[in-house]
Amino acid sequence: MGRTILRAEGISKSFSKVQVLKNVDFELEAAETHILMGENGAGKSTLMKILTGVYRKSSGKIFLENENGDLEETDFHNPKAALEKGISMVFQEFNLMDNMSIAENISMGFAPAKHGVIDWKAMNEEAVGWMKMVDLNLPPTTIVGKLSTAQKQCVEIAKCLSHNARIIILDEPTSSLSEKEVRTLFSLIDKLKKEGISFIYISHRMEEIFEIGDRVTVFRDGEQVGVRNISETTENELIRLMIGREFKDKYSDYDETKERQVAIEAEGIITSKFDTPIDFKAWSGEIVGIFGLIGAGRTELARVLFGIDQSPCGVLKKDGKILKLRSASDAISNRIGMVPEDRKELGLIVKQDIQSNLTIVKLRDLPKILTSTKKETQITEHYIDALSIACAGRKQLVERLSGGNQQKVVISKWLSLKLDVLILDEPTRGVDVKAKAEIYEIIRELADQGMCVIMISSDLPEILRVSHRVVVMHDGKITLDGLTRNYDQEKIMHAAIS
Structure with missing residues (x-):
């Protein structure tokens, strides 16, 4: 077991009279890629929105590692509070302004100023530093609307790093990427993990889960139904946990001797x-x-x-x-x-x-x-x-x-x-x-x-x-x-x- 840097205990959340999270526990270790799995509506995104301050929990406790290395109870009243504690999220739909530059997007809301005016030189110089960390080799003045999906994703991650993120949450990060771009993203995740950054990775893609993940937590109907080390589980076990029954992996054989009509x-x-x-x-x-x-x-x-x-x-x-x-x-x-x-x-x-x-x-x-x-x-x-x-x-x-x-x-x-x-x-x-x-x-x-x-x-x-x-x-x-x-x-x- 590694060092735990985030722990959620007994988290519940209700909207009106509908309970969407039920007494959920979750732990994240330092320099770990922790996969979240579950069908749509299972509670994954709700928990992440609580951890990033978008939603307030109805009950439960959240503990985060402090400067002394101890777990300290905390609460996030809004996304800014989570950012200040080093927790950032890259949503499936990017939160970028296409008509603005890379540097402007990275520093949005936190742009360096001199005498009350944006210091454009300092902003671009700072952006170059964050861009290097995500291997984005472009001028910081490049307009974001001209970037590929993979490059936009790098800008989002650079923006997270600019807020001194210790924990980055990625929601279905490969859904719109080519195979080559997926490989680039995985290399970037490995690089940042070596620098101590942890990832919470939401995905439905089994093959990438087993390649990039360290541990996996499975949700079903608003509850956490299992935590597994990736090296000690199987695809069928994870599917069984998600759907609550055995998965019929094999279908009936195809009889090629049967006479068929060309359709x-x-x-x-x-x-x-x-x-x-x-x-x-x-x-x-x-x-x-x-x-x-x-x-x-x-x-x-x-x-x-x-x-x-x-x-x-x-x-x-x-x-x-x-x-x-x-x-x-x-x-x-x-x-x-x-x-x-x-x-x-x-x-x-x-x-x-x-x-x-x-x-x-x-x-x-x-x-x-x-x-x-x-x-x-x-x-x-x-x-x-x-x-x-x-x-x-x-x-x-x-x-x-x-x-x-x-x-x-x-x-x-x-x-x-x-x-x-x-x-x-x-x-x-x-x-x-x-x-x-x-x-x-x-x-x-x-x-x-x-x-x-x-x-x-x-x-x-x-x-x-x-x-x-x-x-x-x-x-x-x-x-x-x-x-x-x-x-x-x-x-x-x-x-x-x-």
Whole structure:
């Protein structure tokens, strides 16, 4: 055991009469990366907001290491009080001003002044020092809006360090990063840990948890249900703790001897970003996992299959017949659906309720006027029950659902059309482990019912766990196509980079 620098004992928090944290304990050691896991709404973020002064606890105690190395009881009445004690948080949505410079963002609210006026020279010089600590080699006058996501994250961490942070909380820090940027972030975390800084790291990504973490605390339904050393636990144990039951890791085997019909086929098509012709086939009752690194051409292929983009050459076929897809509406008419990668921007109307979202693609098929509302209600209630959508009812606004339940609404919207082919682009991005397991089960059930499911994913363990067949893309070309069980991560990744 290392030296404990932060301890929370019996923390509870209620909003009105709803208790969201129940007698939670948590400890953080010096120079440790402590992972927080749990489904959305499990209490992770609430505890972090208490530790950063955003929320006041209802009961419990917080102890923080003082200058003498002793744990001293403390309380944070506001975020400024937490900052002064060395606790900072980098939120998933960055708290940066895009129209201001790196130096201005780092020193915001604490800019050095001379005679009541900002000392710009001193501010830029100080910023360079913090930027060096996070390996950000740019002029401090660079406008933040011109930076990449990874560079913005470095600015956020530099801002934390400028407040003399001893504890940095990272909320889903890799959700928008490429693999190369993830590696850079992990190197930075290792570097700062050697300088004595501790990290609380919120994540749903199993592979990175086992790479970067020292210990993990699991939350479920507002309670802390387990603390494990990363080196002494397994993925299945953590999932069991999060969902409260055994996780069905293995799905039914794919019988390749069974006669299947080609559901959708592309011959010699070209996508919007590449000029290499592509041949692609997917069969009924099959889950095809399409893997590739960012920019490999996966989404571009899906856009052609769904009629959003049109190929200047080649043909598309469904059930052996040539398709003429000039729009997504044409694809829907041919019983092809697509769940987009960005569900909030492209898949949902978040300011409307579940029923409006779920039935919008089916409106033209519903009876008119008086009977329409009754039919919409029946459809909505059926899919809320069938997909176990956790909600307060069919009229709940979609923006108030968790990410996993929002994704279920998007999937339900397409299932109501009785599709033959469903394309899922990053179906579990940004959802918690419990929701992932439920979405996997939905995908398997659809395939068992005879639907062709095309699943695009950047999560290689997900591809291996869920798909029957794997297709790997690189630079707009298909570099591997075969039964998933014949390949491991190394072989698939090799095909994705060469």
